[in-house]
Amino acid sequence: MQTNHKFCVHSVAYSPDGTVIASGADDTLVHVTNADATEKCVHQHSSCCAHRGWFLTNVLYNRRSVLKGHTDYVRALQFTSPTTLVSGGWDKVLRSWTRASAGAAATE
Amino acid sequence: MSGVDGVAASAVELNVVEDVDLVGEAAVAAGGAADGTGTGAGAGAGAGAASDAGPAAADGAPAYTASVLTTCGYRVDDVSFSGTELVVGCSSLEGKLWDGRVLICKTTGGSAVAAIATESGVTSVDWASEDNVVCACDSGDILSLRRSVDDVVLKSAAVFAEHQCTASSVSVHAATGRLASGSWDATVKVWNIGASNRSLTTFVGHCGRVSQVKWNAAGSCVASGAEDCTVKLWDPRADSGIMSIAAGSPVLSLAWNPVCDTQFVVGMEDGHVAVFDSRHRKAPCQTVVRGASRVPC
Numbered sequence A: 001m002q003t004n005h006k007f008c009v010h011s012v013a014y015s016p017d018g019t020v021i022a023s024g025a026d027d028t029l030v031h032v033t034n035a036d037a038t039e040k041c042v043h044q045h046s047s048c049c050a051h052r053g054w055f056l057t058n059v060l061y062n063r064r065s066v067l068k069g070h071t072d073y074v075r076a077l078q079f080t081s082p083t084t085l086v087s088g089g090w091d092k093v094l095r096s097w098t099r100a101s102a103g104a105a106a107t108e
Numbered sequence B: 001m002s003g004v005d006g007v008a009a010s011a012v013e014l015n016v017v018e019d020v021d022l023v024g025e026a027a028v029a030a031g032g033a034a035d036g037t038g039t040g041a042g043a044g045a046g047a048g049a050a051s052d053a054g055p056a057a058a059d060g061a062p063a064y065t066a067s068v069l070t071t072c073g074y075r076v077d078d079v080s081f082s083g084t085e086l087v088v089g090c091s092s093l094e095g096k097l098w099d100g101r102v103l104i105c106k107t108t109g110g111s112a113v114a115a116i117a118t119e120s121g122v123t124s125v126d127w128a129s130e131d132n133v134v135c136a137c138d139s140g141d142i143l144s145l146r147r148s149v150d151d152v153v154l155k156s157a158a159v160f161a162e163h164q165c166t167a168s169s170v171s172v173h174a175a176t177g178r179l180a181s182g183s184w185d186a187t188v189k190v191w192n193i194g195a196s197n198r199s200l201t202t203f204v205g206h207c208g209r210v211s212q213v214k215w216n217a218a219g220s221c222v223a224s225g226a227e228d229c230t231v232k233l234w235d236p237r238a239d240s241g242i243m244s245i246a247a248g249s250p251v252l253s254l255a256w257n258p259v260c261d262t263q264f265v266v267g268m269e270d271g272h273v274a275v276f277d278s279r280h281r282k283a284p285c286q287t288v289v290r291g292a293s294r295v296p297c
Helices: A102-106 B006-020 B026-035 B037-051
Strands: A009-014 A020-025 A030-034 A065-067 A074-081 A084-089 A093-099 B064-071 B075-081 B085-091 B100-106 B112-118 B122-129 B132-137 B142-147 B154-160 B167-173 B178-183 B187-192 B201-204 B210-215 B222-226 B230-235 B240-246 B251-256 B263-268 B273-277 B286-289
Touching (some): A009 B263, A020 A084, A020 B263, A020 B273, A030 A084, A030 A093, A065 B064, A074 B085, A084 B075, A084 B085, A093 B075, B064 B100, B085 B132, B100 B122, B100 B132, B112 B142, B178 B210, B178 B222, B187 B210, B187 B222, B230 B251
Parallel strands (some): A009 A074, A074 B075, B075 B122, B122 B167, B210 B251
Antiparallel strands (some): A009 A020, A020 A030, A030 A065, A074 A084, A084 A093, B085 B100, B100 B112, B122 B132, B132 B142, B142 B154, B167 B178, B178 B187, B187 B201, B210 B222, B222 B230, B230 B240, B251 B263, B263 B273, B273 B286
């Protein structure tokens, strides 16, 4: 199931080790993706410029975490550790998101 | 003009610290009393959402657990991390008085340990050192804020007032003491934080609002993303642009890869998130989150 940002992406952040990319948008969602999951895909998007011609495969979409909780635009993202992300938005709340350990994720 | 009213600010500062020190459910009751209905509603929604947010993972994506750090009372526009503390820039954007706040919080949540009220909304914040933060304001001013070790108030130490329009972003390269700022006046300026409140360099080249500027880790390059659909890289020593990269949609956010000084990720108005590599100017970049359709915001 694809759950892409459909609105302005006003915040992006890399984790300190450069392995994870987070993006926050006006759809109130925060997406977290492995940076190494950004494989080039063969689909060419004809209406875009050359820089936009390469997209992810569906498999890689499925590895994205979607963080739901904000109730208004997400405008600020900041990693405080490789596994912890702080987000803020126009709902006036500062949230912290902590990634489950590898063992816990594997059991799901 | 000064972004901070020194006399009024010191009076408000104490209120900020009392009113904003709200966490989780406590904010529902106290927040409403402190800042009117807006805060109370926001905090209530926040606490509810956090409790049922649960793991959002599917198909092997890592699960994340949510918690509410603090309720700011103002709309959060930017957060920056020093290694030990968070600085939060926020704006009112309600009613007739569009003022702002800068708060310093612990990563464990809880009370704001220091705060200042600003005359206009705060669009961007960054750390210059442990006791010095820099913020950009809707008025176009850039403020350097200091705190003393045992003090809960921030004080305006310097004002950088050259931008003609809203200053949208600031970025500090701590090792060199250089500050980069971007503005809706389409310019990028570089300043020396400690030395002078006159800019060292003004980069002209964008033909739209600059939405975000960021130093790379080495401090050798400033990247600026703008609503003219380009990302431009600037060399502060050469006083010139290095390259301009077409992003295809207005660029709203930008972050350098902390371990690879040639890569940066860009967030765009149409919902795309793309990774660029400055070594491969002509090569396709990678789009990591693809927007399904263009929706005006």
